[in-house]
Amino acid sequence: ETGVTQTPRHLVMGMTNKKSLKCEQHLGHNAMYWYKQSAKKPLELMFVYNFKEQTENNSVPSRFSPECPNSSHLFLHLHTLQPEDSALYLCASSQAPTPTYEQYFGPGTRLTVT
Amino acid sequence: AQSVAQPEDQVNVAEGNPLTVKCTYSVSGNPYLFWYVQYPNRGLQFLLKYITGDNLVKGSYGFEAEFNKSQTSFHLKKPSALVSDSALYFCAVRDENSGGYQKVTFGTGTKLQVIP
Numbered sequence: 042e043t044g045v046t047q048t049p050r051h052l053v054m055g056m057t058n059k060k061s062l063k064c065e066q067h068l069g070h071n072a073m074y075w076y077k078q079s080a081k082k083p084l085e086l087m088f089v090y091n092f093k094e095q096t097e098n099n100s101v102p103s104r105f106s107p108e109c110p111n112s113s114h115l116f117l118h119l120h121t122l123q124p125e126d127s128a129l130y131l132c133a134s135s136q137a138p139t140p141t142y143e144q145y146f147g148p149g150t151r152l153t154v155t
Numbered sequence: 156a157q158s159v160a161q162p163e164d165q166v167n168v169a170e171g172n173p174l175t176v177k178c179t180y181s182v183s184g185n186p187y188l189f190w191y192v193q194y195p196n197r198g199l200q201f202l203l204k205y206i207t208g209d210n211l212v213k214g215s216y217g218f219e220a221e222f223n224k225s226q227t228s229f230h231l232k233k234p235s236a237l238v239s240d241s242a243l244y245f246c247a248v249r250d251e252n253s254g255g256y257q258k259v260t261f262g263t264g265t266k267l268q269v270i271p
Contacts, residue, residue, distance in 0.1 A: 045198070084199075084245070084261040097258060131198050140187050140249040140259065141206050146198030 045147035053153045062117040064132030073115045078129040122154045157182045157250040161262035168236045176231040176265045178246030187249040188229040194242045236269045
């Protein structure tokens, strides 16, 4: 698969579980992002990585823990989530960490916290 | 601070008619403006962007947008709508004076429904 891939596509987890979301980009980009998309709300930027270094943490609770081992892979580790964390989690990448470049998004992981 | 508004939650248009999806923005410096489209169960796809230069920007799938600095708008347009254009459309803005990497602000989205 080309572009940006995300696994799993759907995830149901209890509040005490630990799980991880995976993102991989096949575009040779240097910047990667995690977003949260909830119904009727604007896209919320969670984290930004530039050349594997975290450059933005948008006041995200510590129950979300990102990891970027290289420029092609991005993880979001989840633990002790709350029901209000149920949402579509989108990964994106861009060619460079400058604001004139558009972002390329994966299909998302639909997360349900029970 | 930067912000963007999409005043319409939903736009309905008949197939073959022209369509417009509205977007207004607020920035302190010059804006960088983007349109993205999201089909069901998919991520966002880039359509077009305005960075500088010609106010009329052409993008993918026959879409275009006009940057209007005096009205602080960046409306998305297409001369003839297709049923396959039915999707959720997002406008996004980045103030050139904002700090931080790539922190664009997205609108709440406009659902476009093209009626056969």
